[in-house]
Amino acid sequence: xxxxxxxxxxxxxxxxxxxxxxxxxxxxxxxxxxxxxxxxxxxxxxxxxxxxxxx
Numbered sequence: 001x002x003x004x005x006x007x008x009x010x011x012x013x014x015x016x017x018x019x020x021x022x023x024x025x026x027x028x029x030x031x032x033x034x035x036x037x038x039x040x041x042x043x044x045x046x047x048x049x050x051x052x053x054x055x
Contacts, residue, residue, distance in 0.1 A: 004012075
């Protein structure tokens with residue numbers, strides 16, 4: 001059984017915290033980009049359907 005010192009625990013938490021922020025930022029960016037692309041596709045499909053119904 002290993003005994004962790006206070007500084008080791010603090011360093012572990014800080015490393016985990018920074019990794020968590022990287023995951024949140026990258027994941028958030030991916031979600032925002034996918035939502036934007038989906039919205040653009042939705043608007044384009046709606047416009048195409050409206051053009052076809054007008055013809």
